[in-house]
Amino acid sequence: MVESFSPKNIIVTGGCGFIGSNFVHYVVNNHPETHVTVLDKLTYAGNPENIAGLPSDRVELVVGDICDAGLLDRIVPGHDAIVHYAAESHNDNSIADPEPFLKTNVEGTYRLLEACRKYDVRYHHISTDEVYGDLALDDPARFTESTPYHPSSPYSSTKAASDLLVRAWTRTYGLRTTISNCSNNYGPFQHVEKFIPRQITNILTGVRPKLYGEGLNVRDWIHTEDHSSAVWTILTRGRIGETYLIGADGERNNITVLRMILEMMGKDSDDFDHVRDRPGHDRRYAIDATKLRTELGWTPAHTDFADGLKATIDWYAEHRQWWEKTKERTEARYKAQGQ
Numbered sequence: 001m002v003e004s005f006s007p008k009n010i011i012v013t014g015g016c017g018f019i020g021s022n023f024v025h026y027v028v029n030n031h032p033e034t035h036v037t038v039l040d041k042l043t044y045a046g047n048p049e050n051i052a053g054l055p056s057d058r059v060e061l062v063v064g065d066i067c068d069a070g071l072l073d074r075i076v077p078g079h080d081a082i083v084h085y086a087a088e089s090h091n092d093n094s095i096a097d098p099e100p101f102l103k104t105n106v107e108g109t110y111r112l113l114e115a116c117r118k119y120d121v122r123y124h125h126i127s128t129d130e131v132y133g134d135l136a137l138d139d140p141a142r143f144t145e146s147t148p149y150h151p152s153s154p155y156s157s158t159k160a161a162s163d164l165l166v167r168a169w170t171r172t173y174g175l176r177t178t179i180s181n182c183s184n185n186y187g188p189f190q191h192v193e194k195f196i197p198r199q200i201t202n203i204l205t206g207v208r209p210k211l212y213g214e215g216l217n218v219r220d221w222i223h224t225e226d227h228s229s230a231v232w233t234i235l236t237r238g239r240i241g242e243t244y245l246i247g248a249d250g251e252r253n254n255i256t257v258l259r260m261i262l263e264m265m266g267k268d269s270d271d272f273d274h275v276r277d278r279p280g281h282d283r284r285y286a287i288d289a290t291k292l293r294t295e296l297g298w299t300p301a302h303t304d305f306a307d308g309l310k311a312t313i314d315w316y317a318e319h320r321q322w323w324e325k326t327k328e329r330t331e332a333r334y335k336a337q338g339q
Helices: 018-030 069-075 091-096 099-119 154-173 195-204 224-237 254-264 290-296 305-318 320-336
Strands: 009-013 035-040 059-063 081-084 122-128 177-182 184-186 210-212 218-223 243-246 251-253 273-275
Touching: 009 018, 018 035, 018 224, 069 099, 081 099, 081 224, 091 099, 091 154, 099 122, 099 154, 122 154, 122 224, 154 177, 177 224, 184 224, 184 305, 195 254, 195 305, 195 320, 210 254, 218 224, 218 254, 224 243, 224 290, 243 290, 251 254, 254 305, 305 320
Parallel strands: 009 035, 009 081, 035 059, 081 122, 122 177, 177 243, 184 218, 210 273
Antiparallel strands: 218 251
């Protein structure tokens, strides 16, 4: 049976990050009856500018750590649901130093689950398709909800661990939870360390883009607004205890995406440098979102990747002040890693 749920007060962890802040904007713009409390530690990836300008009577920012049980005791009561986006999520960082990923992704999830159990709060868990490992480039299969977990990196292994905690708390304690595993997001407010904004901002600053290896790794791209609408659909109508995969049939390899960006920005499609590949770099991700589409009736709105990519390029070109201050140190870190 599909549950109908109409939350009036929700906590969005990591709501100043890329995907979380886009979800906050989506809720404010589409569900005026819902108040959002953003809980964010404001690490390097959390930027309060991402939610600046949203009405103060609809959105409240609480700066704090999801691992702080005392803080959760103060803010969780009175809320209907927690939507948990907060995570350390950059693979390169997890390879360089796994410890923050264990702290935030595993312990943080545990603390939130315990708070939801204590105060009887609905919980939705944002995960990633990377928990499934990767697929061969010539494999016609796609990930489904029954695909075995086979994570490749410290990042994806900690996300897999957090998913398993959610399932255990549902089975053992009867917690009202759902999980979604999404493919690669793109759109506004994404940190410049990530693939698409890194290439765009390199070109905008007169630097040749960098491509890992041969660029044949395939990612299944989805616009972040479609991710947001899918999460809301699952939160409000998903079956308790279920996992739903979110994807928009957007498979493209990295070299194709990079060449699209170069051509859209008036550059030669070969105007980039190959750099040393990431250790253990997953080959291909691909999502089968049939369950979400058929059971809950969700469909993506941004089905033309070229249009979405062009709008993303335009956003970064128009918001240089948003990313310029972080660009230099991000590239310095990549250079130190030989990438």
